[in-house]
Amino acid sequence: MDETAEWLHFRAAIDGKIIEPTAAAAVAPSRSPTPMPKLPPEPKSSEITPPALHARRREFLRTGALYVASSAGVAVGLSQLSGLGSADPPRRPPPMAPPAPGAAAWKVERSRFQLDEPPTPYEDVTTYNNYYELGLSKSAPAEQAFHLAPRPWTLRVTGLVATPRTVDIDTLIRWFGLEERVYRMRCVEAWSMVIPWVGFSLAALIGRLAPLSSARYVAFTTLFDPEQLPNQNSRVLRWPYVEGLRLDEATHPLAFMALGLYGAPLPGQNGAPLRLVVPWKYGFKGIKSIVELAFTEHEPPSTWNRAAPDEYGFYANVNPKVDHPRWSQASERRIGELTRRPTLPFNGYAAEVAHLYRDMDLSRSF
């Protein structure tokens, strides 16, 4: 299927109607297919590491030369690495504004999803980001996030569902409440973090929306609004960003809709006000600032797969045995650590999710 046909197929599945070929030009996105960008080759350590931490590491290495062989010196160096002496990155979420009239209460329960690994510092989680609609560098999303307004915000529910509807984000919070889940996040670029997310179970949402029995996939779409997401004026990717999951993946208990992190609402750069978190998959599946959820019969397109199908699969399960064509996936750099660590199958969630892919060749369906 060429790209226009693929898009039309996706829209038709969502809208529940056949689009005649003559109408195709009118409904197809006006953007013409342009050469697609690729995520960078295995990033240099300066790129893998958040700039503030990189600067601190260089400082640490300088300090380490002075203090070498002295345990006191090592302690000083490590304390610098852990954040002391950094410029002025945000060290914790900003104080929460009082809820607007009609807004749902922000009350977060602890969940059973915890990790015995230290969370990545807030300043790194919120200043080292991939959000191409807000810029291509790791620091651009935090710098440009002021454009994005997380309220009012609604989620359109379309496609193969008993009742297509539009749900306000505060209604979602009232329906499901909020819980904290600490998950590993492994980017396809071979860096990783541990993030305490706030949100609710995607399975609970799907259960409430009641897809038809013909639905086999769920597709997600990011906001398309170049005023709020200025880099949508560029053609670096096809906008809006889209992603999808098979329905059994989407209803797995680990799949999560995040509305916050570190106890507070999501900053824009992390995908405010609503994003997907699928901890056993590469981070690019975690689509940000979602405005539409569509149930489909066929596999929906996904942005990075469409951009470079040989490099980014639809499934995108974290797999140390299947390398990216341009770099190894066997190990990763946990942001904040000095040495690489081995990458775990399914990002450490194999016991929970491997059965979903029992009958599949994961080197082909990567």
Ligand code: MTE
């Ligand atoms: N969602 C949208 N809409 N646009 C993007 O560019 N980047 C993806 C994913 N979701 C992206 C997106 C990639 S490549 C990664 S690794 C994660 O978001 C990064 O999430 P974080 O910035 O919160 O760490």
